[in-house]
Amino acid sequence: MNATERGIFEQFEFWANAPNPAPFSDSTAIHVFVGCGTSFYIAQALAAAANADGVQSIAVTGGEWWHRPHYYLAAGQTAHVIVLSRSGESTETVRAAEVSQKAGHHVTALTCAEDSSITRFADTVLYAPTHPIEGIVMTASASLMLLMGMRLAGITIGAAEIAAAEAALEAVDTAANSLLEGRSHFVFLGTGPLAGIAQEGGLKLQEMSLSYTQSYPTADYRHGPITLADERSVAVILYSPEGQADDAALAKDLISKGVRVLGFGGPGTVEIAVGGEAAARGLVCLPALQILGEREAQLKGLDSISPRGLSKVVVLG
Missing domain, CATH: 3.40.50.10490 (Glucose-6-phosphate isomerase like protein; domain 1)
Structure with a gap:
């Protein structure tokens, strides 16, 4: 390790x-x-x-x-x-x-x-x-x-959420290589409190593996960006508790185009069980998104500990 x-x-x-x-x-x-x-x-x-x-x-x-x-x-x-x-x-x-x-x-x-x-x-x-x-x-x-x-912000996070995050991490790690192998286009989708987490997931994979990634509010992906979705794509959907049906319909459309879909809390090529309110879901998903970036880096033979062009602290002169 x-x-x-x-x-x-x-x-x-x-x-x-x-x-x-x-x-x-x-x-x-x-x-x-x-x-x-x-x-x-x-x-x-x-x-x-x-x-x-x-x-x-x-x-x-x-x-x-x-x-x-x-x-x-x-x-x-x-x-x-x-x-x-x-x-x-x-x-x-x-x-x-x-x-x-x-x-x-x-x-x-x-x-x-x-x-x-x-x-x-x-x-x-x-x-x-x-x-x-x-x-x-x-x-x-x-x-x-x-x-x-x-x-x-008043959101309760305790042992149950920590255990759920550990379980999600293990589940994604098991599925990561088969999900990522042979793919070169990566999309991260989420809404509300999950939109920032989706962007962070995209950034992690981009930094670690030197891959180009995209992130959008889930429903907005249909408004133009979906034109790039094909058999080279992986889409990560962080399902919103308020929009399960709409998110699932998008996942179905993407899978029909050859996209592999990683669904946190909803349907996908790979589905990861995540429940609770949207804010807590973000924390539960975050470590799993991190290992996704690391596994893509390994598939490309890259060392993610010191990515090209980055420094640990950005200090301006």
Whole structure:
């Protein structure tokens, strides 16, 4: 088992020790989830989940919130800004925290690095150490920040969800090679809180295996992108509890075109049992999406611990 695999399969012990903060106390304030790359996709999932739980929220990339917060928040409006950064050193996110604090916003940092730069500009810090062998690609750290953010948004995550995530990981790992072999076009689909997770799944496979991937809201895939779906394609559908029938109809159409479909919580060429609310489903699916990227990297003979062109922390000069 290589370092990436170990980081994926061994992450659950870190989940068990993650902070369990008190949920948001002010549902009238706007909550702004900020991150870059993986952290932004996690932020999107958290903002959607928080809205569904009655907490007004948006997600913004670190660079946008640093330079252009006025496009996302009305003048004079204050917010609770939740910044996500594994290292606590990503320039855009650190600067986003700094300008937020200067503007009078309450800042909460979700990070896997204690006493990092981002914590200097945070009123509240939620810290969860990640797997020590995690490489450039975010695996356990992504799950940990999603877990902490979900608890902060009032979503209950406990032993049942952790066990479900372990089961989904094992099931996808068993099916991964037969699903991926001979395929070169990869699509990730989800809605609501699962849309950000679908984007993160696409990013993981892209980073690890140097493959081109696409991600769309599930129903939108029919509006143009489906023209590329054929016998070279794999589609990953994160089924929404509210749209099972529509998602299943799309899966049927894709399979008829020769697409192999991995269905989380619904029909597919391979079906992975996932239940519960949409927000919790995202966390349950995340490790399984990570191993999918690793298995594609192995099929291509690539070492995912240090992908081409990437660095562990993006620091701008």
